[in-house]
Amino acid sequence: MKSFTVLQGVAAPMDRANVDTDLIIPKQFLKSIQRSGFGPNLFDELRYLDRGEPGQDCSGRPLNPEFALNKPRYQGACVLLARDNFGCGSSREHAPWALDDFGMRCVIAPSFADIFYNNCFKNGILPIELGAEVVDGLFNEMYAMDGYELKIDLDKQIVATPSGAEIRFEIDAFRKHCLLNGLDDIALTLESESAIRSFEDNWKKSSPWLFDSFSQSGT
Amino acid sequence: MGGKTLYDKLWHNHLVEQREDGSALIYIDRQLIHEVTSPQAFEGLRLSGREPWRKDANLAVPDHNVPTLLDERKGGIAGIVDPISRLQVQTLDDNCKDFDITEFEINDQRQGIVHVVGPEQGATLPGMTIVCGDSHTSTHGALGALAHGIGTSEVEHVLATQCLVQQKMKNMLLRVDGKLLPGVTAKDVVLAIIGEIGTAGGTGYAIEFGGDVIRALSVEGRMTVCNMAIEAGARAGMIACDEKTIEYVKGRTYAPTGVVWDQAVKAWQDLHSDEDAVFDRVVQLRGEDIKPQVTWGTSPEMVLPVDGTIPDPAAAESSTEREAIARALEYMGLDAGQSITDIKLDKVFIGSCTNSRIEDLRAAAAVVKGKRVAESVKLAMVVPGSGEVKEQAESEGLHTVFTDAGLEWREPGCSMCLAMNSDKLGEGEHCASTSNRNFEGRQGFGGRTHLVSPAMAAAAAVTGHFTDVRDW
Ligand code: SF4
Secondary structure, X not given: OOOXXXXXXXXXXXXXXXXXXXXXXXXXXXXXXXXXXXXXXXXXXXXXXXXXXXXXXXHXXXXXXXXXXXXXXXXXXXEEEEOOOEOEOOOOOHHHHHHHHHOOOEEEEOOEOHHHHHHHHOOOOEEEEOOHHHHHHHHHHHHHOOOOEEEEEOOOOEEEOOOOOEEEOOOOHHHHHHHHXXXXXXXXXXXXXXXXXXXHHHHHHHOHHHOOOOOOOOO | OOEOOHHHHHHHHOEEEEOOOOEEEEEOOEEEEOOOOOHHHHHHHHHHOOOOOOHXXXXXXXXOOOOOOHHHHOOHHHHOOOHHHHHHHHHHHHHHHHHOOEEOOOOOOOOEOHHHHHHHHOOOOOOOEEEEOOHHHHHHHHHOOEEEEOOHXXXXXXXXXXXXXXXXXXXXXXXXXXXXXXXXXXXXXHHHHHXXXXXXOOOOEEEXXXXXXXXXXXXXXXXHHHHHHHHHOOOXXXXXXXXHHHHHHOOOOXXXXXXXXXXXXXXXXXXXXXXOEOOOEEEEEXXXXXXXXXXXXXXXXXXEEOOOEOOOXXXXXXXXXXXXXXXXHHHHOOOOOOEHHHOEOOEEEEOOOOOOOHHHHHHXXXXXXXXXXXXXXXXXXXXXXXXXXXXXXXXXXXXXXXXXXXXXXXXXXXXXXXXXXXOOOOOOXXXXXXXXXXXXXXXXXOOEEEEOOHHHHHHHHHHOEXXXXXXX
């Protein structure tokens, strides 16, 4: 996994509450068996004026000029400012894959849906929760200033604004550690292999019905 | 010290390792796999040269992409017209063969929507930890299990380690006491709950549903409620195991038998919250207050009783809410002040992991029996949740009740719940749907979804607009 240490770059708005993962990446693109290539279809239904299909070349599609990410001032953005309950709905990890593929490395919102929040960390994306008023303030500053950039320091847990304000954010220690070091979750868990084995042995003794379910049926 | 909640017990039973930083390693008993969120996980295993930790913990079934029209379906995978869907279903088969994982293939009688198939086969059981790369995994919590959706990286993680790294959630008790009035169903209960606490109300919590109304629901009804816990923001919803649960599980294909059954039943007696359990949040509703529900907007919390009128953005409390209502009205093509019963339907969809079980189909059939789908409704379809449900329904003659009334009777799968196959809404079409999400474009680009119970969907099919089933 990619590590995340310090990020500085343009912030762009996704200014609505309850943005669901269907909106982040519509279902027709979930048919892909790849992990990459979702960037051109991020927010597909908002971003283009026509209807997108998987496998299509997006470079010639008509863009919706009203949509923020299409505006010149937000080009190259790597921080997404969002509203309450961002990433709700489906568990599709295609949502963070699409954000990542597009170039977004950080999403700031007053709250996130649990599964989406969790999926971000698996893909080197940092979701930051800040109070609704703080986020509102960032939106206002961003709208007021072309080329508005934020600097995010994960180690120090700080978001720095162009005016020099430093906003502290919370993040749990384990996720921070993994993200800072770009650690592979699976390898890390396998360090506990013997603990898993011994749990499993005991569990099998006390709850034998949880094991070998499909063997007796011969399927 | 207070007693333990059901969630506390399930967590504790599966705790492999508690780490100092607050995270924990939790053992997973069952992983369900479908074609959409698994290919990248299997690919990850292959790239790192890893094998599944415990093959017998996994069960796979294709459901999201499979065609539901018999003509297209009978050719199996090769018959799937859309090449990208075909490849995805084929990839699931290939991966299951390569990694030796049990799969109910496309035209296997046991195939169906993953959350219908698990409990139906006894592959998901009380007391288990159950995961699937699908947010509606919360459904299985109805059996007294800890069940929740995960992302694809976690699918790979569970395949490789049989564990998940988790932070413990908070406990919420959602009590629905009293009694339901006739015509009010499990679906109306859960929609009313979401209307009450909002789509983010359960974020960070595991919700236990309790109270007289929940106890009185059938196990299938409880699945409908837990299915939509995620629509209230909670990854996991659950209901205590009781005699009904045990009766439901008994005799299912993969349920334990003989002495092991007795041993299991004994262990399952403990799957309830202790009397003195402490919850971080308690929400109470009265069953008598719940009327048949209909969503009017683009989020499940935008829901009203069938006799309600559509809200006016001008009356909203905050600017965010005002904009959300205005945007939803525009997308849905509805006006403030309009009656719910005035909404005209173009299509009707009875199916999905929320409402495609036999009791759902019986309820819908009872409403349409001897009647006809309204002329103005272009398509009304019933999609059973699995091959087993389909067979049961046909043995009861429900399929002819539907077809005589002018509804289509399809092959099992997710179908128009998310419209990954060819079952979709056209732009601007209104659909009465028994599924769980009314997001923009969910059932097709520009489609307008109204979530309702099976009986309400069936009544809407007959009248062409929403009707209060209590007057039926
Ligand atoms: S029926 Fe709908 S909600 Fe359920 S698993 Fe299928 S797509 Fe998801």
